[in-house]
Amino acid sequence: MIDKQRNPRALAVDVLVKVNKGAYSNIELKNIIADSQLSQLDINLLTEIVYGVIQHKLTLDYFLSPFVEGKKVQDWVHQLLLTAVFQMVYLDRVPTRAIFNESIEIAKTEGHSGIRAFVTGVLHAMQRKGFPELDAIKDQKNYRSVKYSVAPWIIKELDAQLGESKTNRILASINQPARQAARINTQKITQVQAVDYLNAHEYKVIPSEVAEDGIVVSNGSVARSELFQNGSLTVQDESAMLVAEAMQLESGMTVLDACAAPGGKTTHIAQQVGENGHVLALDLHPKKVALIRTNAKRMGLNTQVEAKALDARKIDLLAEDNSFDRILVDAPCSGIGLIRRKPEIRYEKALTDSEKLHKIQLEILNAVAAKVKNNGIITYSTCTILKQENENTMTDFLKLHPEFELIQTSTKKQLKSSRTTPYLNIYPDDFESDGFFIACLQKRA
Template sequence: MTKQMTAREVALTALDRVRQNGAYSNLQLNQLLVKNHLNDSDRRLATRLVYGVLQHQLTLEYWLAPFVKGKHLDSWVETLLLLSIYQYHYLERVPDWAVTNESIEIAKHRGGQGIRKFVTGVLHAILRQGLADLDQIADQQKRLMIKYSVPEWIVGELSDQYGESKTRAILAAINEPARLVIRVNTAVTDVATVKKQLTASGVEFQDSQVVPDALVITSGSVVGSPLFDQGKITIQDESAMLAVDSMDVQPGDRVLDACAAPGGKTTQIAARLDPAAGGRVDALDIHQHKTRLIDRNAARLHVSDRVVSHALDARRVDDEFADETFDKILVDAPCSGMGLLRRKPEIRYTKKLADSVNLHQIQKSILNAVAPKVKKGGIITYSTCTILKQENDQTVQAFLAGHPDFTLLKTKTARQLKDDRSSNTLTILPSDYGSDGFFISSLQRNL
């Protein structure tokens, strides 16, 4: 019988796969949590350890460096030491001796006596000598990079685009734990009913500041609950809901979701449609297996009767749709994901500035392709989950420069977010509401 892993062993295994092989943190962690039947508190610990170490990886590596002095370490040994330092510094409720003891046991079990002795020596030295003061790093850009564990190019881009004060706030926010947020599926229920059922099941929550149909879960489990299994709620970040929130979808609209998988926004659109009135959303993804995800989500949320999925590259819409087919189009475009660093911390280490520049070109090509498909007077909502302006405002301006038959409207939301801003586009920073970073624009085709 295979020995079940502890919470720290689960975290170590997931982290090492992410750091060594570029695996997705959420997939690795979920796979290991399913395989190892941890209780709720251990599941929470493993989850916090994985995301915490990834969020603070550059900081932890900086702190570890003087204690290993350039020595080549096996990947899992380095990960174990980073995991230990994270717990020493960031988990105040976990005693240092407990961290040390389990780390030494893991080292002995995985690597034998030699590795055990090495890990023991390093951990005891760290506890004895303490960790370097990050405020003593003289170069400001490097200090921000190490303190907030964000590659220097991202620090530079954010500083150039938002200024030092906002950049510091953004960097601090992306290292806070991500919140669990649910969207109430208004196709089958309403917010008041869901609130009553959550309260009855012992789940604690707060109203969302960002969108009306969202609730922020503060305590308790909702995944696998009757509400979730019955399709009355789904997991979706508040900022991700804003694009559809801004679209003013009407029951009889024909809508195109041009970059749809896995279908979160598709089903959000669908919940506002009435198939009896002709309401329908056509959802595109380039991969067939991803369109199956859209279909499954639509079925779970009881909106299959108004969702039609297509395995189609959004740049090839001419192959499928006539011009002026749609009342509204959503282009939630492929992007660098820089608004999701709190939720997907590892992408900060893999993305490069060149990726953002290349994505700008792809985004323009998608907008150019779908532009003829919206009716005159209709609106293309262009959104991304990044906060880099070259993928946001610059993409919008490039589109408008080539399409004088479109006008940039001011993006409006139900909660009237940032309505006093001077720009027509809407950028939500991770530091604004505790939600993901997001960008939304509203491009109307002239009559």
């Protein structure tokens, strides 16, 4: 019998079953780890298996299907077999014997003798016959979908918008591990000080080549560091750090962050407007508003951050026209740019989601448009790479609001400075960071 609280493979199956029912992988992993008795080594294996199985799901199902075809398999057994296939295909360092022994023991503990025998038979058949070749898939669209484990509609849209070559580079990149990045709180520490401190405390850290205040951590969890606990840094992807950089913020400004949770961009804005500035941070959900306040307090920025629960489309209830120097609309989106970090997105979303979100994005922009001062700037950002939610939203907004014009989106490190568009597209293969879209709209006097 296995002790599940000490067994990363058994816990991985539990997480995957819950994710298959609609739970978020990052939240389930966090909860399972907190309740377990795992060593750091086993936590790493658990995390690798969970994200690996979700990331490569279509590929793994293709490899597994000949061995379970025509058989009715319970979901937890299916997830158990997928974890075994993932380890066999992608984890060279794990001996096949260990994979088989652990998987069979889990089947024995969680099920009955018939399930144990079934799992044993499937595992040995896979070892004996080998997995089917991907080249056997003759339909090119289906081949790429299975190879990269991405829903066909996403590939079709990216092909149409970016071309097949760029799409293939993006698809290859999103199956690489996500980099761990953090942003320095410049009110408390410099980037050099943070890099030196973390490197002296068993982390491996380099300055970001993408964002001015960013660092990249390749060893250890930076969220457990002393610098995180005392508010000297916060965990944030490098692409997300570019949003506040693009806003052209100055000390003392009044800023509206219209869709603010969990507060990463809010605190970045607060750093730059300083103690004399003010940031009104809105979110629809009270629990998420509490998270914004917690993050601001941890970083010592709570005096300039005011967080309220409100749908940004109802901003008239809180603010007069011409109230803000800057407005950020980090809009609700499909999150296609986050596929590397949140792999379940690639299966859960549909093209109709982007079309519905486009309407919501436009409603938010329309609601806040009058609230920015003359010559002020609305910065619009998303963590998706689809034109339906990015360029198309900008085009439709400008048709309705000729008083605004698109101005050049600039970052501190002048990323993609030779591009021909005023807005900035960051794709997952560009800098190994999340996919992002950033546009700046200036209101004419």
